[in-house]
Amino acid sequence: MPEPIYDSFRFHVEGGVARIRLDRPDRLNALTFQVYRELTDCFYDLRSREDVRCVHITGSGRAFCSGGDVEDIIGDLVNREMKDVLDFTRMTGELIQNMRELDRPIVASLPGVAAGAGAVIALASDFRIFSEKAKIQFLFVKVGLTGADMGAAFLLPRIIGQARATEILMLGEAIPAEQALAWGLANEVVDTDELEAATDRWIKKLVSGPPFALRLTKRMLNAEWTMDLAAAIEAEAQAQALMLMGHDHREFLAAWREKRSPEFEGR
Numbered sequence: 001m002p003e004p005i006y007d008s009f010r011f012h013v014e015g016g017v018a019r020i021r022l023d024r025p026d027r028l029n030a031l032t033f034q035v036y037r038e039l040t041d042c043f044y045d046l047r048s049r050e051d052v053r054c055v056h057i058t059g060s061g062r063a064f065c066s067g068g069d070v071e072d073i074i075g076d077l078v079n080r081e082m083k084d085v086l087d088f089t090r091m092t093g094e095l096i097q098n099m100r101e102l103d104r105p106i107v108a109s110l111p112g113v114a115a116g117a118g119a120v121i122a123l124a125s126d127f128r129i130f131s132e133k134a135k136i137q138f139l140f141v142k143v144g145l146t147g148a149d150m151g152a153a154f155l156l157p158r159i160i161g162q163a164r165a166t167e168i169l170m171l172g173e174a175i176p177a178e179q180a181l182a183w184g185l186a187n188e189v190v191d192t193d194e195l196e197a198a199t200d201r202w203i204k205k206l207v208s209g210p211p212f213a214l215r216l217t218k219r220m221l222n223a224e225w226t227m228d229l230a231a232a233i234e235a236e237a238q239a240q241a242l243m244l245m246g247h248d249h250r251e252f253l254a255a256w257r258e259k260r261s262p263e264f265e266g267r
Helices: 035-048 070-077 082-101 119-124 152-160 164-172 177-183 191-209 211-226 229-244 246-257
Strands: 009-014 019-021 054-059 062-063 106-108 113-116 126-132 135-137 186-189
Touching: 009 035, 009 054, 035 082, 035 119, 054 062, 054 135, 062 106, 070 082, 070 119, 082 119, 082 191, 106 113, 106 119, 106 191, 113 119, 119 135, 119 152, 126 177, 126 191, 135 164, 135 177, 177 186, 211 229, 229 246
Parallel strands: 019 054, 054 106, 062 113, 106 126, 113 135, 126 186
Antiparallel strands: 009 019
């Protein structure tokens, strides 16, 4: 499949992995209107890429993403009419929705700061690998805005609990890597020069796993957020019945009997 061309970030697919690299290191990979729009479209388009088993997103230089560019976005929005501003905030939310609704695991590696919108992009990923120098900051209240932005008030309590989420979103303070690990915001913290290798270890595990099983797991995790216990148990029973009849489960059984590694095909 020919790769789409995005002008505002690097993108390529190789070995089942779609790699996205925000590439404005001189601006700490701050987001522009164009970056927002192209990222939103990219995550939507990835739904139809059967050759993609995992997505990796990171930033060039010493930052993951410092949020919306003060010159390109913040300075522009103060002069716009209400409808135009609402159109923009809805687009930023669309990006996060497209990330969550993409039924492939997303791994974010943070070489440095992830702030504002950059923090929510990291939050919307399924795995977050931090450099020891990285920090994450939901700083919206620090600039006079609500901490509930781009789905942060929906996602954060579900990941770390209501009390910690309230603290983080109301105070807007930076959370260093080790604290992020202790609070459940980071999956792993590594030395800066180990970040790429550590991220690739996570990606390798995901790519070598059964792709359809992983996709359905993410779908179920999303769906069960709004279910009661009885509905969740029934939904899982139906999902697991389908998987028990699938090729990959039978391949596992065959591989176990033959004392070899299974070769999952995603069916």
